[in-house]
Amino acid sequence: MRDEASIIARLSRIVPSRIGVWPSRGVPLGIGDDAAVVQFPRGCESVFSTDAFVEGAHFLTRLHPPQAIGYKALARAVSDLAAMGAAPRYFLLTLSLPAGKAGAWLDHFARGMARAARRFGIRLVGGDVSRHTSVVAALTVIGEARPGRALTRSGARPGDALYVTGHLGAGQAGLELLLREGPRAIARHPDSYSLKRHLYPDPRLAEGAWLATNKFASAAMDLSDGLSTDLARLCAASHVGAVVHASALPLVHGERPGSRRAAAPREDRAALRRALHGGEDYELLFTVPRRLASRIPSRFHGVPLTRIGEIVSRRGVVMLDAGGRIRPLRPLGWDHFAPK
Numbered sequence: 001m002r003d004e005a006s007i008i009a010r011l012s013r014i015v016p017s018r019i020g021v022w023p024s025r026g027v028p029l030g031i032g033d034d035a036a037v038v039q040f041p042r043g044c045e046s047v048f049s050t051d052a053f054v055e056g057a058h059f060l061t062r063l064h065p066p067q068a069i070g071y072k073a074l075a076r077a078v079s080d081l082a083a084m085g086a087a088p089r090y091f092l093l094t095l096s097l098p099a100g101k102a103g104a105w106l107d108h109f110a111r112g113m114a115r116a117a118r119r120f121g122i123r124l125v126g127g128d129v130s131r132h133t134s135v136v137a138a139l140t141v142i143g144e145a146r147p148g149r150a151l152t153r154s155g156a157r158p159g160d161a162l163y164v165t166g167h168l169g170a171g172q173a174g175l176e177l178l179l180r181e182g183p184r185a186i187a188r189h190p191d192s193y194s195l196k197r198h199l200y201p202d203p204r205l206a207e208g209a210w211l212a213t214n215k216f217a218s219a220a221m222d223l224s225d226g227l228s229t230d231l232a233r234l235c236a237a238s239h240v241g242a243v244v245h246a247s248a249l250p251l252v253h254g255e256r257p258g259s260r261r262a263a264a265p266r267e268d269r270a271a272l273r274r275a276l277h278g279g280e281d282y283e284l285l286f287t288v289p290r291r292l293a294s295r296i297p298s299r300f301h302g303v304p305l306t307r308i309g310e311i312v313s314r315r316g317v318v319m320l321d322a323g324g325r326i327r328p329l330r331p332l333g334w335d336h337f338a339p340k
């Protein structure tokens with residue numbers, strides 16, 4: 001069993017931080033004092049977000065490997081910076097865990113988090129640890145954006161084209177596979193796209209920064225709770241409605257994105273349900289003024305950018321199905337406080 005000081009020392013040694021792997025540029029004072037001191041380049045705006053990753057609500061320690069929990073805790077938080085078109089810089093970690101997880105489990109968790117931190121270019125500058133009956137990783141992430149360029153949810157206008165990055169439904173498909181087969185699913189399906197997206201999501205940082213720098217997007221957000229729920233949020237913030245074309249949605253069939261291996265109608269329906277209502281895709285949903293839509297390529301560094309519908313003035317979100325029928329798209333994605 002480790003004490004608090006040794007847990008902090010261990011975390012800061014494994015996860016990139018001032019006294020860890022990376023040089024101290026921009027961080028005059030990092031982990032170890034009462035608070036951290038960081039410098040921001042002149043003329044930049046700071047972008048803040050916070051996210052709690054909670055055992056029982058978001059993950060299960062009997063199913064999810066500690067490396068994946070550490071990685072995903074940071075990836076989820078950084079996805080909100082990607083949605084703003086901001087570049088990740090610093091983060092704070094508040095970690096609660098049972099005594100039994102303060103040894104090898106914590107080391108694996110920290111290694112997963114370190115891998116994410118290196119990938120996203122973000123440094124740990126402080127935090128707090130406490131003992132608790134279950135694991136809670138609460139992260140505050142701080143990013144940088146050029147003044148006035150941060151992407152928001154509120155700028156969509158009627159006539160704008162509606163886009164998503166990547167494929168939809170993989171996060172949910174990966175979770176279902178893990179729930180069905182248990183932890184051995186990970187060794188059994190080493191090439192599963194869905195499982196990889198569920199365990200190690202890849203926030204769309206480059207895509208968000210590209211949209212913000214070029215002022216292509218009128219509005220943007222990341223898809224954490226499912227398209228039907230998140231699109232309703234974007235529309236509410238922009239005071240508009242949207243039409244989604246079901247046949248345009250970039251689905252995940254089984255384990256692979258876009259593969260249509262003579263899917264049975266039942267599988268097709270399941271793929272569509274996951275794409276509409278499944279959570280944790282961490283793709284970007286964004287709108288583009290019609291005059292700029294020709295500037296959006298079908299792929300950006302290999303990631304598909306798919307036009308899935310348009311913004312309309314009439315409030316509410318509707319879906320146009322393959323048969324040409326229009327029906328309301330109810331928000332059936334993830335909501336912690338939705339009546340069950």
Ligand SMILES: [Mg+2]
Pocket residue numbers: 079080083221222223224
């Ligand atoms: Mg978000």
